[in-house]
Amino acid sequence: MFRTFLSFASLTVVAVPAFAQDSVPAAPAAAPSAPALCTDRPTKSNFACTVPQGMVQLETDIGNWTRTDAGDTRVDTILYTNPTLKYGLTGSTDIEASIAPYATVRTRTAEGTQTLHGVGDLTLRLKQRLTDPAGQVQIALLPFVKIPTAKTGIGNGQTEGGVAVPVNIALPKGFTLTFGPEGDILADSDGHGHHAQLVGTANLGKAVTSKFTLIGEFWVARNFDPAAYVTQTSADIAATYLLRPTLQLDLGANFGLNQATPDAQVYLGVSTRF
Numbered sequence: 001m002f003r004t005f006l007s008f009a010s011l012t013v014v015a016v017p018a019f020a021q022d023s024v025p026a027a028p029a030a031a032p033s034a035p036a037l038c039t040d041r042p043t044k045s046n047f048a049c050t051v052p053q054g055m056v057q058l059e060t061d062i063g064n065w066t067r068t069d070a071g072d073t074r075v076d077t078i079l080y081t082n083p084t085l086k087y088g089l090t091g092s093t094d095i096e097a098s099i100a101p102y103a104t105v106r107t108r109t110a111e112g113t114q115t116l117h118g119v120g121d122l123t124l125r126l127k128q129r130l131t132d133p134a135g136q137v138q139i140a141l142l143p144f145v146k147i148p149t150a151k152t153g154i155g156n157g158q159t160e161g162g163v164a165v166p167v168n169i170a171l172p173k174g175f176t177l178t179f180g181p182e183g184d185i186l187a188d189s190d191g192h193g194h195h196a197q198l199v200g201t202a203n204l205g206k207a208v209t210s211k212f213t214l215i216g217e218f219w220v221a222r223n224f225d226p227a228a229y230v231t232q233t234s235a236d237i238a239a240t241y242l243l244r245p246t247l248q249l250d251l252g253a254n255f256g257l258n259q260a261t262p263d264a265q266v267y268l269g270v271s272t273r274f
Helices: none
Strands: 056-070 073-079 084-088 093-099 103-109 112-118 122-129 137-147 160-164 167-170 175-179 182-187 194-207 212-223 230-244 247-256 264-273
Touching: 160 194
Parallel strands: none
Antiparallel strands: 056 073, 056 084, 056 264, 073 103, 084 093, 093 122, 103 112, 122 137, 137 160, 137 167, 160 182, 167 175, 175 194, 182 194, 194 212, 212 230, 230 247, 247 264
16 A cells, blocks of 8 residues: 555345246245455455456545655655546456545655645556456456656656566465565656566455454565665555445555655555445
């Protein structure tokens, strides 16, 4: 979620007008229930699950605050919602779009304070699940591109992209282990070229009850900008609660582990499918 620049479905019953020889109506046949609500929220990890074909899913921050301190400079970034809208193209493919409609970046230095307001960058993604949804191990490909819709200071004004490979492993006693290798192509800090960034996550979730889940995560990113190679690391915690079969709340906090990483990030979010 420093990338700010990130259950059960109802049963449908269908009546079948079949009759036995004694004219007693047969029992209604139940259609298979839709897959459980599965999201890429909270934390920075993605998941291999996709939105069911023909359905729409919304995953969004309700509020998202990040603080970065560097010497005598403090930067606070606030996102007033940050929606990701998904649509299921097939049973194993969905398309996704996300943008922060309004963001505030406040920079405080010894000389004073500067505040910027505006829309964030637009990110488009395609998720292709590669494995059987009933399997213990789930894998997907997740290519994405960031389109520079934000003004300078909120975004960097450059087109960037990459591909992630979410890997989810179901473990005994309600645990799920998730890995998130990712490769990015980012703009150089001088604006005259592009360079690679490698990202990794290790995420362990525990379903405490059928509705409540706790998550712990370690995140690392290695940026190969020609101006200076930078490594960022964070320790993240989060929780989700299922209010209804297709309505989930989440909250979380991320804590930077070195000077190159934002010091703290706190967020509250909601996800639903319709």
